Amino acid sequence: MHQHFKIYKPYGYLSQFINNGQKQNRKKLLGELGDFPEGTMSIGRLDEKSEGLLLLTTDGKMSDFVNSSKVDKEYYAQVDGLITEAEITELQQGVEIGLSGKKYTTKPCQVFKLNAPPNFPERTKKIRDERHGPTSWVSITLNEGKFRQVRKMTSAVGFPTLRLVRIRVGAIYLDDLNPGNAIEISNLKAELNPQTL
Structure with missing residues (x-):
């Protein structure tokens, strides 16, 4: 069963869980913000200086869907x-x-x-x-x-x-999350686009 989360990515963090190279060794990663299941990935990215809503998932197909041009x-x-x-x-x-x-x-x-x-x-x-x-x-x-x-x-x-x-x-908002906080989302597709259900 796949798991999905929404998180307020703070300023200064990379939208990834592992370092991809020497230059990134001292960078802050998403894994420092919580205990996420193995295989969790960010859906899309926010650059290091950007903040706000970032969706996380263990489902690669869901990641492709959210990154498509169907989701605002x-x-x-x-x-x-x-x-x-x-x-x-x-x-x-x-x-x-x-x-x-x-x-x-x-x-x-x-x-x-x-x-x-x-x-x-x-x-x-x-x-x-x-x-x-x-x-x-x-x-x-x-x-x-x-x-x-x-x-x-x-x-x-x-x-x-x-x-x-x-x-x-989509229809998922940052709401009252504080920087670094994450909340699990039970049905990501339904939350993204509730009017299609």
Whole structure:
């Protein structure tokens, strides 16, 4: 019987359980956050500087399904500066980013500016504060997951990402999880897409 979990991946952790090379020997890994069954893997990745909802599973087929373009992923990004509707529209329509040395235009997606900063726990490494200039928060929902896509998208419209938190995968939300906490999910497919049942 496969097991599935949702976890709040904190800033500074890799989305993996084992080191893949010499450079990663001193990096923090997911296994340090809990006692997970043998064969547990992360579904997709959040880079070391990103935080938020990460799904874990012992089922490779489930991992492939969630990583497919059928499942939306929503991110809250704190960006440097006061983003305007013009840049929001650009992001919604798709922007050109660099990907493995080639140019790639992102697919149209849902983007909106948050009216107030979200209430996330403070990050372990402090983000610069308002004395260094204003910031904005945007929600970006994608059903593709290119390497560092959200960061590249906000930079492409002139607003580099300062903090990135994934808040949703399908119908599963980060909710009140604290960084490093994990909860077991009994029926991952049903939780991801309850309206299909």
